[in-house]
Amino acid sequence: MMIQYLESTKQFQLNTQNTTYALAIADDAYLLHIYWGKKLPFTDLTYLLRLKENPFTPTQNERDRACFFDTVPFEYPCGGTGDYREPAFGIEDMGGFRACNLTYLSHRIYCGKPVLQGLPHTFSEIHTPMETLEITMVDKPTGLTVLLSYTVFADSDAIIRSVKVRNDGTESCKLTRVLSCSVDIDNERLDMLTLYGSWARERQVSRVPIGHGKQRIDSLRGESSHQYSPFFALLSPQTTEQQGDAYGFTIIYSGNFFAQAELTQHGTTRAQIGINPDDFVWQLNPTEEFQAPEAVMVYSAEGLGGMSRCYHKLFHRHLIRSQWKDKNRPVLINNWEATYFDFNLEKLQHIAKEAAALGIELFVLDDGWFGHRDSDNCSLGDWKPDERKLPGGLQPLTDTVTELGMRFGLWFEPEMVSPDSDLYRAHPDWAIQIPNRPMTLCRAQYVLDMSREEVRDAIWAQMKQILDNHPISYVKWDMNRQLTELGSAVLPATRQKELWHRYVLGVYDLMERLVTEYPDLLLENCSGGGARFDPGMLYYSPQIWSSDDTDARERLRIQYGASLFMPPSAMGAHVSVCPNHATGRNTPFDTRANVAMNGTFGYELDVTKLSDEDKAAIPEQIHRYHRYSHLVRNGLQYRLGDPFGGSACAAQMHNGWDAWIYVAEDGSEALFTFVQITAEANLRSRKIALAGLQPDAQYQFEWNGQQQTMLGAVLNECGVLIPNLWGDMRSVQIYLQRVNE
Ligand code: GLA
8 A cells, every 4th residue: 555544644545666755634634745755654744744843733822823824834835814825726716815725625635546538648658556645625605616636656755736626616716726735844945946948948947045025937938948958856964866855847738837836934835836827727617627737746866867867767667658669660761961951852862862772761751742842931731742842742742752751740830820921821729829019020920729629620631631641650740939919819818818728728728639540650749849848748759859950069968958857769869961961060970879869869961961970870770779679668767967068966066977877777787878078188997887787787788899797886886988089979878687607
C-alpha cells in the first residue's frame, strides 16, 4: 500500500519508492501540507504543523482566525479570507464577490487514477500498480466542490496532482484561477532553477537564490513558449547534479502557464504551477465541471540528476502513448535547411536518392509544398500540393521515396492561416481577432480559432485528404506564432477569457484525432523550434523538435536544459551543414552526429552537396544510432558536465567540456559521450568520472583502438582519461559493456 490515512491524526501519507508526501486535516476542516522529502515509515508527522504554537486553530481561537489563515501551510490555498500569500484557487460569484474558503468534506483512496477528459495525462502501463488519494473540498456559500487528486505509481517517485472543480451550487460562478498544485515547503533557503530563452536559444538555465517575495515565470503567448519552460526546480543551495534536495514542478499542458515560488514571512516557500491566472476566467454553471491540467512533482535527494531521471522514466512509461516510444525511430532527412522554400520535384528526388544510398530511412518534406508558398507570406490553410513545384502533386515524390525503400513524412501547420489564402478569403472570422481592432501579423500569419469545432473539422478534412491518399508515416506538426488580440467570434463577452484554454483544448482535440485515426503515424511536434517543448505534447508525439538552432555547441546547452525535465529521446536533434545557419560556426561532422545522438537523431542538410568524407561517415553514424538508441530511450541519463560553465550546478566549475552517459537500467551496458568545447594549449588529459555503472562489475570498452576492461567503481570514481584533443568541439563516444565473469 502506497497511500495511507491515519484516522487518529487525520493524516494522509503517500509513500513512493524513495519519498514521502504527507498532509492532514486540521480542525476538522482545513487541509494542510506537512512534509515532502526522503521516505519515512508510515508515522504521525502532524507535530510539524505547529498547531499548538501560534497560530491556534480557529475552533480554539476564533478571534485569531485570520492569523491562522495567513500562516498555516495550506495544501490548496484560496484567497479573500485571510491567507495573503499567493492563492491556488480563486472565484468570483454572481454578486461579484471573490472570497473563498475550501473545507474538507470527504476522501477516498483507490487503485487507479482519474482520466482527464480532453487533456493529456499520465496513465499506467499494464502491471504498474498505482494508487490515488482523492480529497473533496467544498466552498459552502457557493456550493463549489473541488476534487484534489494525488496519484503515485509503484515504479516512480513522482506525485501526480490534478484538480477538478464542480459547481454543485444553484448559481453560476466564475473561476478566476485553478492552479494545478501548490506546496508550502518548510525550508528557508532554496534556489530556484528555471529554463529561459528565445527563438533558437531555448532552455538556458538560470539558478538564483529565492529572496523574500515572489519569483515567477509564465507564458501568456498561448503556447508554453521559447521564453520560459513550464518547469522549475527548487534546490538547496548545496544541491549539485549528484546530490542534495531537488524539488521539481511541471504541468502536462501546452498553453499559458504560471510557475512561482514565494518566500513568506515565516520562512516557508510556497511553490505553485498551473494555468496562468492572468487573463483567465472560466464561467462554471451549475452541474458543470472544470478540469485543471496535471502537475508532476518530483522530489529527489540525489540532486538534479535524480530528479531528471525520475521525470524521464515517468514520462517515458506513463505519458508517451505512441507505439514508437520503444522502437528505434527511422533516421530522417528533412529538407528545410537544405532547400528552404526553393525546391522542385527533381531537387527533392535527387536529395532522396542520395540519402537512401547512404542508409537514411525517412524523407521529410518540410514547409513550402502547398498552395503557392514560395516564402512564408502565404498559403497557410490551403493544404493542397503546389503543382508548380510538384507537378502531379505529392505522388511522384512519394513514389520515388517509397521505391527507394524510404518512408515519407510531411510538414503541416494546422493552426495557422495566411491572409493570402483561399481559407482566409472564405472564412475571415475563423482567425482569432477582436472586432474593429487591427490584427497583429507575426511571420505574416494569423491564428485559427481552434476552439471552434467547425474550424477544426475543416482543417481536419484537408489533412485527411492528404494523409488518406499518400503513404505518409510521419507528420511534423508546426506552430509558428504566438497569439494576439484574443477574441473569438462565437464566445459571448462573459466567456472571452476562456479562449486561451479553449484554444489549447481544441489543439489537443485535433491531435487526438490524428493519433487515433493513424495509430502507426510517427508525429513530431514543433513550434518555431522549441516553443512547445512540454510534457503535454509528449502525450501525442514521442519526439518534439527542440530548436531551430542546430549548431552542435549551442545544442549542448539547449539539450542539457531540456533534459532537466524531458526525456532525451523526445528531443529532435539533427546533423546540419557548416557554417551553421544559425550561428555561422564550424564544428566537426562527427561531433555534430555525437551531439545529435543525445536525442532522436536525423539529418537536415543537402546530402548531394556534402564532401565525400562527410558522406562516407553517414552510414556508420546511422549504424551507431541504431545500435545505441535504446540506451537513450530507456537507459538512465547522467549528466557529467555542465555546458553553462557551472551556473546550472554550482559544484562543476568548468566550461571547457561537456559529457554525459546513458546506463542501461540493469547496468549491463552504457554509452558515454565527451565533447571538448574549447581546446587549450598544453593541457594534460582530463579525468572524467563516469556515473551509474555497477561498482562491482567489470566493463569492457574500446579505447584508442584497444580493448580495455575496468571495474565499474573505478570508472565511476576515478573515470577515464581523455587526452587534450586537437581543436574546438572535438568529441569522443565510448560504448561500454558489462563483462560476465
Ligand atoms: C519552423 C520550424 C522549422 C521549419 C520552419 C518551416 O521554424 O521550427 O523546423 O519547419 O518552421 O517554416
